[in-house]
Amino acid sequence: MDGEAQNESVACEKATLAPVDRLRSNRAESPTPGLVEGTEPGAVQKSAFFAHAQSFEDLTAEAEEKAEQEGVVEDSGQTEDELQVLVGERTITEQHAQDVSPQSRSKEEDMSSEAWRSHRKHVFVLSEAGKPIYTRYGSEEALSSTMGVMMALVSFVESDKNTIRSIHADGCKVIFLAKSPLVLVGVSQTYQSDKELLRELQYIYYQIVSLLTLTQLNHIFQNKQNYDLRRLLAGSEYLTDNLLHRLDRDPGLLLSAVTCLPLSNSVRDVVSSSLQAAKAKNLVFSILLAGDRLVTLVRKKDQFLHHIDLHLVMNLVGSSSSFREGEGWTPICLPKFNTAGFFHAHISYLESASDLCLILVSTDREDFFNMSDCKQRFLERLTKRTAYQALKEALKCPSYSVEQVGIPELRHFLYKSKSSGLYTSPEFPELYQSDEEQERLMGLYQDLHSHLHHPVRPLRFFYRCTNKENLLAWVTNGFQLYLCFSPLGTKAMAVSAVNKLLKWIRKEEDRLFILSPLTY
């Protein structure tokens, strides 16, 4: 592994001799200037692909602003009594739901069972008329009365010109997100903050919008308030299920960033420019993915893809095997770009057994054959070059081990460059191979993340010792860094490790990040 990495970096060194030089001399070797956005390791040189790089704030800001405008009081003080009543009501309705459920347990689960109740995170989506649209566990029909009560809670508080945000009760949080014409409710027994949970609900909301567009949603519910939206969403439940799974597991969704396939930059440049050459009039974004990793992204000048939109595309592609059967052509709304209309995506794998998936996003729904042609041109151009072989070679080791960094106590880390919206992270080490352990580690990162992004008292630097590992988180204007050390290390050691790690990332940035994104 180590030897390979060295080879790679040698290749990178050579690549800098190429005329397409990336002004490396302008970039300091020391990571300290990285405290300023745009100079951190992995920072992009021209403009990033993403509309807003610091989108965690961007994502939650919307909801908060609205809440503040309406002068919402958080669940404290005078509303407490009210909420007590509501919580009381809720327990009653849960019991009620238990009585109703037995008939329709067709969708796998018995809703009266302890098992159903003890799921760590429930997500419900309902219409403003209280009609069930989605539940993560169990069947929607059996939950119709519970959802009715949820809606009652929302409208009860609304009638006072107020907005219900959350209920905290008995180790359980109930988070509400009203996004007319939908209402989303999360019931969580995790330690995630309200803000984090709200963000996850936003993702689910965007997932639904991406299938239908907001215009269509509004139109449907304006015409018929008690429309059963499940009719239109039929067959898409697994997309939402998968997205929820990713939210628990994928650091990219936590960091509002995507990760790249490690690739020497000369190869990436060839791939990018081949993609750039295969352009068409209505083509807006060309995205090449290797599984969940970005190989490259070429966009129309002045058009930016939001990372949420990219995550939704990745979720769509990753959740479905249907694109392997031919060339896929599907309408997709990119809600962060525009909630009103559909783009049309040509989705296909470069080779039938390959992980390389090309997504061409066009504005014209009649553009299938043009996009198909673009793909063909890209493939022809790419296969003629040796870079294609190198790319396929790189697919074999889509990640790297943490040992390559050369810090013995370091077990795992996440590093996000803010200006590029990209992050890098090694593969999970031996200790965290099992699903439970990975989820536990992600839980720890989520916890760190919520401390750093606390709405009232955000932290810049956070060191935490638990009996299984020591954790460190650091956020600057330029980057976010989360590290996981063995429990035997010290704080001083952790701090020195940060410097070493940042130097390593700086050295490897050509390979781990996309430094010079292209436009058509």
Add this chain to the structure above:
Amino acid sequence: MSTIRVDAKVVMLGKESVGKTSLVERYVHHRFLVGPYQNTIGAAFVAKPIQLGEKVVTLGIWDTAGSERYEAMSRIYYRGARAAIVCYDLTDSSSFQRARFWVKELQNCEEVIEQVLYVLYHILKWETLKVGFFLSSVNNGPRLHTILFVALQQCKIYLCGTKNDLITADRSLRQIDYHDAQDFAEEIGAQYFETSSKTGNNVDELFHKVAEDYNNAAFQFMSEESGVDLGQKKDSYFYSCCHNN
């Protein structure tokens, strides 16, 4: 336009989970994937060349999603299609109702084309008179005939009952009587097939028939066409619906 030359556009229509994708999968890749049901997202396109004697006809097959969400999109797939394979699940009567819906859709689409062609015909006649070309009614007759002939050949319907293997295993599962389906097919002038993607039963025959019918129609069209060059009429609607893309 496209790098693969497609002779005939074929569109798969029908309710979700009746097995449109499986049918295409069986025909194109000769396999049947067992596993959890995965619905098609949007539509998938595959080009498949098929040998007919000396000639090779390439079918461009559009496998559409059955979900209601994509219903509006389906129209763009069947427009200009030479064949529509309307599928239903032999063990699910609601899917047969859905098949009737699709047939109706297709017929409506054809009516529109006929109307457009009728109007076009009148414009053409008027134009030619104005320019002063002499065209006898004898000459005009076959021309209209050809145009309408093309229009009617526009989209041939193939009715396809899927999951035949289930019926073979247990006759009581059948929900749509063979004769009912056969009668319906006759009524709409469609060919009727019962297939099983799992065993491969009748699948090749179905697509072979589609290709053959296309080939025969094209042959007739060519032989009758003498003197009429449709390619010269640059009207875009006319162009797009009479020329398979």
